[in-house]
Amino acid sequence: MERIPEPELMDDPAQARAYAAADFSEPHDRFVALFGECFPGIAVTGPVLDLGCGPGDIACRFAQAHPRCSVLGVDGSDAMIAEGERLVTARGLAGRIRFHRARLPCALPGGPYATVICNSLLHHLRDPAVLWETLRAAAARGARVLVMDLLRPATEQRARELVTRYAGDEPEILRRDFFHSLLAAYRPEEVWGQLEAARLSHLRIQVVSDRHFIVHGCL
Ligand SMILES: C[S@@+](CC[C@H](N)C(=O)[O-])C[C@H]1O[C@@H](n2cnc3c(N)ncnc32)[C@H](O)[C@@H]1O
Numbered sequence: 001m002e003r004i005p006e007p008e009l010m011d012d013p014a015q016a017r018a019y020a021a022a023d024f025s026e027p028h029d030r031f032v033a034l035f036g037e038c039f040p041g042i043a044v045t046g047p048v049l050d051l052g053c054g055p056g057d058i059a060c061r062f063a064q065a066h067p068r069c070s071v072l073g074v075d076g077s078d079a080m081i082a083e084g085e086r087l088v089t090a091r092g093l094a095g096r097i098r099f100h101r102a103r104l105p106c107a108l109p110g111g112p113y114a115t116v117i118c119n120s121l122l123h124h125l126r127d128p129a130v131l132w133e134t135l136r137a138a139a140a141r142g143a144r145v146l147v148m149d150l151l152r153p154a155t156e157q158r159a160r161e162l163v164t165r166y167a168g169d170e171p172e173i174l175r176r177d178f179f180h181s182l183l184a185a186y187r188p189e190e191v192w193g194q195l196e197a198a199r200l201s202h203l204r205i206q207v208v209s210d211r212h213f214i215v216h217g218c219l
Helices: 013-021 025-038 057-065 078-090 129-138 156-167 172-184 188-197
Strands: 046-051 069-075 097-101 113-119 139-150 204-207 212-218
Touching (some): 013 078, 013 172, 025 113, 057 069, 057 078, 057 097, 156 172, 188 212
Parallel strands (some): 046 113
């Protein structure tokens, strides 16, 4: 199945609200656990950059798992940042998690960052090179990087099955977004080409579930 791009920013307030209210505990806890598996024995300290942070649920879980780090979440959507501000305040993490509204590609404050994380941004980008170039620009030499994203299924029928299995009980707006995200996602071989073009082919690609892959390593 050919990739069908979706809009970059999730800037509709209703969409951001539904996304922030959804239960992503399974994939987001998995993201934090995968970081631990990719970088065993590392207790992260100092500033962490979270690209395409959305409402900040992963930033919160990551900050809770690594109590000596702080997180800068970057997102181009005002609506997502507003949800994020609410979430970190509710979870008592406002002192450790900050948000910066910016549409990539652009220069980012702070840095260079020794740890960069990113979940589910790549499939939104019109030009996937934006993610890899941003990593190169914002990350310190030797920085730890973990990117997770959706895998594009082989057929639309398979995408529908995944929506039913993992978002069957979610509101229609979330099921619609998930379906479009699966159609917009990249295949591992396409990501491999992106990494080669960005001179990042020393990073590893690993399929970690029926709908996710990760890219990880040190820059
Ligand atoms: C599917 S959400 C993922 C949010 C979060 N990382 C998570 O896992 O819950 C993708 C986010 O990327 C943001 N985004 C997409 N394109 C962007 C760009 N060019 N610059 C900054 N943010 C972008 C969207 O606004 C959206 O909040």
